[in-house]
Amino acid sequence: MPKISEEKKQIKREYILEVAFELFSQKGYTATGMRDIMKVANISKGGIYVYFKSKTEILLSLVERFDSKRHYILDQLDKSLSSHDMLSQYLRKRLGIFKQEENCKWSRVALEFWSLPSNTPEIASIKDRRYREYKDDIKYIINRGINCGEFRSNCDVDSVVYQIMGTINGIGVLAGSMNRVITDKHIQTAIDMYLYYLKGE
Amino acid sequence: MPKISEEKKQIKREYILEVAFELFSQKGYTATGMRDIMKVANISKGGIYVYFKSKTEILLSLVERFDSKRHYILDQLDKSLSSHDMLSQYLRKRLGIFKQEENCKWSRVALEFWSLPSNTPEIASIKDRRYREYKDDIKYIINRGINCGEFRSNCDVDSVVYQIMGTINGIGVLAGSMNRVITDKHIQTAIDMYLYYLKGE
Amino acid sequence: MPKISEEKKQIKREYILEVAFELFSQKGYTATGMRDIMKVANISKGGIYVYFKSKTEILLSLVERFDSKRHYILDQLDKSLSSHDMLSQYLRKRLGIFKQEENCKWSRVALEFWSLPSNTPEIASIKDRRYREYKDDIKYIINRGINCGEFRSNCDVDSVVYQIMGTINGIGVLAGSMNRVITDKHIQTAIDMYLYYLKGE
Amino acid sequence: MPKISEEKKQIKREYILEVAFELFSQKGYTATGMRDIMKVANISKGGIYVYFKSKTEILLSLVERFDSKRHYILDQLDKSLSSHDMLSQYLRKRLGIFKQEENCKWSRVALEFWSLPSNTPEIASIKDRRYREYKDDIKYIINRGINCGEFRSNCDVDSVVYQIMGTINGIGVLAGSMNRVITDKHIQTAIDMYLYYLKGE
DNA sequence: AATGAATGAGCTTTCATTCAT
DNA sequence: TATGAATGAAAGCTCATTCAT
Known part of the structure; x- marks a missing residue:
């Protein structure tokens, strides 16, 4: 039994990317903290690392x-x-x-x-x-x-x-x-x- | 009378800019810390602030x-x-x-x-x-x-x-x-x- | 579910206040650094900011x-x-x-x-x-x-x-x-x- | 031959105290920097130490x-x-x-x-x-x-x-x-x- | 899977003071 | 005597990330 359906995970991943993109383009990648992304995406500090292993990976995924x-x-x-x-x-x-x-x-x-x-x-x-x-x-x-x-x-x-x-x-x-x-x-x-x-x- | 001549001060300022420029272009402005600049320019933590009042000012001076x-x-x-x-x-x-x-x-x-x-x-x-x-x-x-x-x-x-x-x-x-x-x-x-x-x- | 209970968090908060109070009264508020409080309270640099968002907030909480x-x-x-x-x-x-x-x-x-x-x-x-x-x-x-x-x-x-x-x-x-x-x-x-x-x- | 007449020195000392007092009472002793005093008293960074050996001494002199x-x-x-x-x-x-x-x-x-x-x-x-x-x-x-x-x-x-x-x-x-x-x-x-x-x- | 307390290196900057000139 | 460049310890705080729960 999978912990969470792969599909749902993809959706959440996409959502985080969406949020990150918006923030990066507004405040800049450097100036945007993981905290900002977490807050807006309504995900916990630890939780985000299930989807992306680092801040850099988020940027690369966007690219x-x-x-x-x-x-x-x-x-x-x-x-x-x-x-x-x-x-x-x-x-x-x-x-x-x-x-x-x-x-x-x-x-x-x-x-x-x-x-x-x-x-x-x-x-x-x-x-x-x-x-x-x-x-x-x-x-x-x-x-x-x-x-x-x-x-x-x-x-x-x-x-x-x-x-x-x-x-x-x-x-x-x-x-x-x-x-x-x-x-x-x-x-x-x-x-x-x-x-x-x-x-x- | 000033401790060092205005000219020498200018030279040192230029030197710091040179160092900063080199580092910014290699590691990036964000990734370069004041510490890096100080170390390479061989100047003390406080000393650099005689020449530039902030890291941003260094970048703007380069521009x-x-x-x-x-x-x-x-x-x-x-x-x-x-x-x-x-x-x-x-x-x-x-x-x-x-x-x-x-x-x-x-x-x-x-x-x-x-x-x-x-x-x-x-x-x-x-x-x-x-x-x-x-x-x-x-x-x-x-x-x-x-x-x-x-x-x-x-x-x-x-x-x-x-x-x-x-x-x-x-x-x-x-x-x-x-x-x-x-x-x-x-x-x-x-x-x-x-x-x-x-x-x- | 939270990592530690709200009650335990309160206790830790109190403990930090206790420590800060002791240090403030001994060395003075100004002369006491966050580092001093952290060291005595046995908490990490970042950790204390979970409980108090600034040094001033610690003092105000004591008041x-x-x-x-x-x-x-x-x-x-x-x-x-x-x-x-x-x-x-x-x-x-x-x-x-x-x-x-x-x-x-x-x-x-x-x-x-x-x-x-x-x-x-x-x-x-x-x-x-x-x-x-x-x-x-x-x-x-x-x-x-x-x-x-x-x-x-x-x-x-x-x-x-x-x-x-x-x-x-x-x-x-x-x-x-x-x-x-x-x-x-x-x-x-x-x-x-x-x-x-x-x-x- | 005295470097500077003792009297003149006393006058300058008094003046610095005057300035320091004004600043201390406005911004507080802690919040007032030597820089502030020097600037207002129109004296150089090194110069002030001819009259007072430390910031504390200024306060004590005022007392x-x-x-x-x-x-x-x-x-x-x-x-x-x-x-x-x-x-x-x-x-x-x-x-x-x-x-x-x-x-x-x-x-x-x-x-x-x-x-x-x-x-x-x-x-x-x-x-x-x-x-x-x-x-x-x-x-x-x-x-x-x-x-x-x-x-x-x-x-x-x-x-x-x-x-x-x-x-x-x-x-x-x-x-x-x-x-x-x-x-x-x-x-x-x-x-x-x-x-x-x-x-x- | 998800939480958030905890980490600690790192950040820029300020400060009183020193000392070569 | 007077200057101000230079010092370096220390300041408060932020950050991406980890990990016990």
Whole structure:
């Protein structure tokens, strides 16, 4: 007989993550104490450790959870789209994230995740994987466009990818920490700029 | 008469900042204790408070110091340059920062500065000023190019500025926290892309 | 279910108060550190904060505890007594306190409580309540005696009350801080003096 | 050749005491830091130690200074007065002190002096002397009255003295720390009470 | 599974005082 | 004599985490 159904445990886990996320994004990961989380989540001091073995693990779980969401952006795109439209839609969704306050919150939390010293192998590997997956999505679209002749071939793919990643990250910082939310106009300009360059004359 | 000259005091202050900077960039601002700084700077517990009244003040002094460096980038550009060359050189210097390990370190520290909750008016105002100055530099160049007919007039200045800022920020994150330093090729691609778009066909 | 019963917690709380009281009265409130209390009470640094949220709260709890003791002096007097006997017995009990070393200790602690700057509203209000309750007890007896014709009516009640309060306070200082304990003879003289004056010739 | 004239040194010493007194009475001895005194007295951190070897010494000097003032109360009384008048005038002057804000301030400082743990022989001896001198003044008047037949002889001198001392102390506490200043009416009542008792029927 | 008392290293900061200049 | 940088012990308190119940 299981102590508690696995399902119920998952639900509570999710709930704690929800609470932690809200607090982290409001007060910051560092400034949020386990006490705060426990109080809001209405769980006892010892109890929380049944679900997460440390405060760090809560943050890492949040990262994990968001990553899995993000990963679906590419998957959900129609594979029959032209590369032009695919990049356009990808960026629209990716940058559109920062139009919603909810996701600006995320950006704030993510920033502190990246600030974490990569002491432990666990953190280092998560950072690494996160970077790689992130990069592969973009690289995939660019290469696809080049291969089918839609995008100019005389560009340095890595450089383009590097810049797009940078822009997405940086807009996250602008939106999350500097409180300058993105608008549809901003998004459109970014898309235009990339496509204009990639399609060349 | 003062025990040590004002100049020597300045030197010691600088030295403490240097030490703090090194530690902040390695272990993170939060994880670095005053004790760590004292130990490395070889100063006593009370002594450090002669130079800085709090740990926060050390961080803010570092921000200040870096900002003043950055501010000169625009000032040092030859005002007789074409806007094309001015933007080109500005970006080259601005992004070139992230080629030096020293400045990637800075990026890591800056990230934690931006993560700081804007509790105190002091922090809030520094953040605000920093953002504004940053933005004005870029806006100035873009507007200059448009006004003299070098850059296309049918673009949304704010969007372009927003994106350039985002990119610079984001590349800071890539370089500082994700350990993906920028190369000359990356820089050139970024410049090409912006100019290509701004100059239109 | 709680780890330890509420009752046991109360007992431990009391014990900590006991220890703190002993130390405060020996070394003084200011000179006694939390560390001293922890060491003697055999509790850990964090543990004590389960019972008291600050050093000040310990002192205030001691004040509270003593006040509740003092408050019962008047309550316990037989209400059918003549005012003469009532004042006599009240003073005997009230001043008799300073015959016991335990209570002289208290006087020392109380002195530091009164020396506390009334910064916080909490402290200010406790001081105020303490003074008022104290005064009301005495005023009640004097007025009672005047109303039933036992005490002279041509005296200034407030002045008499002021003086009795002063004397009690001052004897506390003599006993607690100047190490001059009161004797039964002293007490009798004080009672005689007040009654002699109040009953007139 | 003297470094600085002894006279000038005395003047500065006095000035520092003045400043310290003001601060002690406002913020309390404990809460006042050497820094505060230095700042207000416009003297350097090292400089103050030329005049006083420690913070404690400043307090003790203040006590000393006040004591010498107090001592003159009895000296200044006309020795040809009746004991009735002498006690009356003595008490009027002694308690009158607490009508002036300046002297209530003193009472606050004195309280913290008496709170000082009598660790060092120096403090212990000052406390002792202070108590003795204080007591002798009062005892002298009472005995004088008894010896010349003005006061009743069937009273316990020590008890009467004890009580008068207590009253004076306690009124200091009421005035200094409890913010209940004395009035002329209060003083008159106290004098009446003592004389009424001492002159007997 | 859940509780919350207990832990103790650690935090930043303040303080009276010293001493090289 | 006078300065103020430097000292380092000690302060009160917080924290993530553990573990007996």
